[in-house]
Each structure stands twice: as structure tokens, then as C-alpha cells.
Amino acid sequence: MNGYYPIMLKLEGKKVVVAGGGKVAERKVKGLLETGAAITVISPESTPVIQHLAHEGKITWKQKSFAKLDIQEAFLIIAATNDPHTNNLVKEEAAEHQLVSIADNPEESDFHLPSHLKRGRLSIAVSTGGASPILAKQIRKQLEQQFDSRYENYLEFLFSKRKWILKNVEDADLKRKLLTVIVSPEFLNSGDWDEMFQRLYEQMI
Numbered sequence: 697m698n699g700y701y702p703i704m705l706k707l708e709g710k711k712v713v714v715a716g717g718g719k720v721a722e723r724k725v726k727g728l729l730e731t732g733a734a735i736t737v738i739s740p741e742s743t744p745v746i747q748h749l750a751h752e753g754k755i756t757w758k759q760k761s762f763a764k765l766d767i768q769e770a771f772l773i774i775a776a777t778n779d780p781h782t783n784n785l786v787k788e789e790a791a792e793h794q795l796v797s798i799a800d801n802p803e804e805s806d807f808h809l810p811s812h813l814k815r816g817r818l819s820i821a822v823s824t825g826g827a828s829p830i831l832a833k834q835i836r837k838q839l840e841q842q843f844d845s846r847y848e849n850y851l852e853f854l855f856s857k858r859k860w861i862l863k864n865v866e867d868a869d870l871k872r873k874l875l876t877v878i879v880s881p882e883f884l885n886s887g888d889w890d891e892m893f894q895r896l897y898e899q900m901i
């Protein structure tokens with residue numbers, strides 16, 4: 697089945713449970729940290745990074761084996777223990793409406809994690825549907841070269857300029873032209889974006 701539906705989830709304040717505390721669990725936890733989710737790791741042992749995050753109060757670590765009660769009220773669940781039986785049990789114990797990803801069983805998972813590149817407001821996710829996580833990672837690294845660190849500020853500029861244009865420009869044609877002209881490699885490379893915009897704006901009105 698290949699019909700996956702890509703969405704951007706807002707997880708702030710939502711309960712996310714990760715079963716397992718090894719290398720894979722650590723990677724998934726790191727990816728979740730920025731979202732502001734309430735993250736709980738369930739595992740008898742965990743990596744130094746997971747322990748450090750728990751010590752700092754950024755996540756909760758319950759030092760125990762997985763049990764059904766651990767996923768009560770969880771919105772999202774990641775089963776990443778090294779025991780396939782436990783991983784499958786997590787899915788079996790979850791309610792129908794809870795979203796479960798099983799690290800070693802993509803077929804039974806409700807979702808997969810994509811390789812993810814973030815430049816401020818720009819987010820690019822790459823998924824191979826379980827065919828090759830290494831390819832997903834390689835593509836992400838190529839995109840990191842193409843969409844370099846300048847994009848973070850550029851996206852902020854586009855965000856505020858778009859708001860300004862929508863508020864101050866009434867003519868639909870001019871509005872469209874202005875929204876388009878600020879999105880090009882030439883514009884990105886032009887240096888002072890505000891000055892460049894002002895110049896183009898004055899030429900167009």
C-alpha cells in the first residue's frame with residue numbers, strides 16, 4: 697500500500713510516547729524536541745543523551761518495560777525497542793485512534809517518519825515509503841546544499857513582505873507581480889532584500 701498522506705503535525709502539548717531508549721529512540725526523540733510535545737520515553741535502559749534530556753526536564757524517562765498503561769492518552773506513539781514482540785505489542789495495545797509507528801515493522805505502522813530538512817519556516821520532508829531510508833537521507837543532504845542556511849532569513853523576509861503586500865497593495869495584478877518577483881534566485885542573491893524590493897516596487901507602481 698503506497699497511498700500515504702503527508703501532513704505537518706502540530707504536537708505542542710500533545711503526549712508522545714517512545715517505547716525503547718536506544719539509538720533509534722534517541723533519533724526520534726531529537727526530532728520531536730522542537731515541537732514542544734510532552735515526550736515520555738519508556739525503557740529499562742536508555743542512552744546518555746536520553747538520560748541527560750530527562751535530567752534537564754525536557755522529556756520524561758520511565759525506567760521500565762513497556763506496558764499498556766504507558767500509552768494511555770498518547771496522541772502519537774513510536775515503538776522503537778529492540779524486541780520485535782514488544783514493538784508489535786505496542787501497536788496491539790493502542791486504541792484505533794492512536795497513531796503508531798513501529799521502527800522495525802513499516803507494514804503495520806500508521807505512519808513513517810520522513811527525513812527532514814528545516815530552514816526556519818521552510819520544511820522539506822523526504823520519504824521513500826520504507827524502500828530506502830538511506831536514499832531519503834541522501835536526498836535530504838543534497839537538498840541541504842541547495843536550500844542553504846540563507847533560506848531561514850529569506851523565509852522570514854518573504855513572510856513579512858507577503859503580509860505587507862497583501863495589506864497595502866490593492867491592485868490584484870500588481871499584488872501578484874510583487875509576490876512573484878521576490879521569489880527568484882536573482883532576488884535571493886541580490887543581497888539587501890528590503891532595498892531591492894523597494895526599488896522594484898517603485899518601478900512597478
Ligand SMILES: C[C@@]1(CC(=O)O)C2=NC(=C\c3[nH]c(c(CCC(=O)O)c3CC(=O)O)Cc3[nH]c(c(CC(=O)O)c3CCC(=O)O)/C=C3\N/C(=C\2)[C@@H](CCC(=O)O)[C@]3(C)CC(=O)O)/[C@H]1CCC(=O)O
Pocket residue numbers: 723724727797798799800801802807808809810811812822823824825826827828829830832833836
Ligand atoms: C528517514 C529516517 C527518519 C528518522 O528516523 O528520523 C528513517 N530512517 C532513517 C535512517 C535509517 N534507518 C535505517 C538505517 C540503516 C540502513 C537501512 O537499513 O536502510 C538508516 C540510515 C542511517 O541510520 O544512517 C534502518 C531501518 N529503518 C527502518 C527499518 C525497518 C524496516 O525497513 O523494516 C530499518 C532496518 C532496521 C534493521 O536493521 O532491522 C524503517 C523506517 N525508517 C524510516 C525513517 C521510515 C521509512 C522512511 C523512508 O523509507 O523514507 C521507517 C519505515 C519507519 C520509521 O522509522 O518511521 C532516518 C534518516 C534521517 C536522516 O538522517 O535524514
Ligand SMILES: NC(=O)c1ccc[n+]([C@@H]2O[C@H](COP(=O)([O-])OP(=O)(O)OC[C@H]3O[C@@H](n4cnc5c(N)ncnc54)[C@H](O)[C@@H]3O)[C@@H](O)[C@H]2O)c1
Pocket residue numbers: 715716717718719720721738739740741742743760761762776777778779780782798799800829
Ligand atoms: N526505523 C528506523 O529508523 C530504524 C533504524 C535502525 C534500526 N531500527 C530498528 O529499531 C529497533 C531499535 O534499534 P536500536 O538500535 O535503537 O536498539 P538498541 O539496542 O540501541 O536499543 C533498544 C532499546 O530498547 C529497550 N527495550 C528493550 N525491551 C524493551 C521493553 N520491553 N520495553 C521498553 N523498552 C525496551 C532497551 O532498554 C533499549 O533502550 C530495532 O528493532 C532495529 O531493527 C529502526
